[in-house]
Amino acid sequence: SQQGEEDPQALSIQEGENATMNCSYKTSINNLQWYRQNSGRGLVHLILIRSNEREKHSGRLRVTLDTSKKSSSLLITASRAADTASYFCATGPTSGNTPLVFGKGTRLSVIA
Amino acid sequence: DAGVIQSPRHEVTEMGQEVTLRCKPISGHNSLFWYRQTMMRGLELLIYFNNNVPIDDSGMPEDRFSAKMPNASFSTLKIQPSEPRDSAVYFCASSFRGGAEAFFGQGTRLTVV
Numbered sequence: 001s002q003q004g005e006e007d008p009q010a011l012s013i014q015e016g017e018n019a020t021m022n023c024s025y026k027t028s029i030n031n032l033q034w035y036r037q038n039s040g041r042g043l044v045h046l047i048l049i050r051s052n053e054r055e056k057h058s059g060r061l062r063v064t065l066d067t068s069k070k071s072s073s074l075l076i077t078a079s080r081a082a083d084t085a086s087y088f089c090a091t092g093p094t095s096g097n098t099p100l101v102f103g104k105g106t107r108l109s110v111i112a
Numbered sequence: 113d114a115g116v117i118q119s120p121r122h123e124v125t126e127m128g129q130e131v132t133l134r135c136k137p138i139s140g141h142n143s144l145f146w147y148r149q150t151m152m153r154g155l156e157l158l159i160y161f162n163n164n165v166p167i168d169d170s171g172m173p174e175d176r177f178s179a180k181m182p183n184a185s186f187s188t189l190k191i192q193p194s195e196p197r198d199s200a201v202y203f204c205a206s207s208f209r210g211g212a213e214a215f216f217g218q219g220t221r222l223t224v225v
Binding site: 044048088090092097100101102 | 116143145147154155157160162167168203205209210211212213214215216217218219221
């Protein structure tokens with residue numbers, strides 16, 4: 001069963017604008033991760049935020065986590081055409097050595 | 113390390129044929145996962161292994177699907193017999209442990225005609 005639900009399903013913005021994608025989940029987590037998938041390729045890990053963290057930065061990426069609302073957001077600042085891809089959130093369960101559960105993703109299109 | 117390696121990249125087969133997908137995980141990773149991705153259902157976990165042992169195969173859609181991991185550096189996903197509804201992209205991923213950062217292969221695009 002899918003844990004994370006990304007919102008929106010699709011997003012189209014102009015180059016230079018910021019892109020915000022949201023993820024909601026249902027159960028307690030150990031961590032939450034964001035992945036990127038270019039068309040026809042495998043998923044690539046972007047950033048991991050632990051359940052005791054509220055915000056994390058990596059380059060033009062900013063991730064927030066609100067465990068009370070069971071939600072996370074991924075912000076990409078100053079977007080580029082090369083950021084066009086699908087973005088997935090994945091939750092790392094609290095229960096031992098169990099796999100990530102992925103959402104259905106947000107399709108981001110950055111128009112030059 | 114070259115990352116997770118999957119083969120073949122593309123597979124076109126006729127309905128009823130046996131299909132075998134292969135995966136070489138990253139050396140040192142203890143967990144291996146097989147996922148299937150379609151437009152309709154998104155990314156579905158089929159089965160995962162910890163230390164070469166299958167832990168949960170509840171995501172395997174039918175008995176036509178089977179997976180093995182004979183050693184730490186090789187896994188196969190077999191579909192026998194294949195059906196058109198099996199057409200999808202199949203990903204293998206590995207990680208140090210479940211719930212940690214996962215590294216994905218490039219996927220195998222399977223088309224069953």
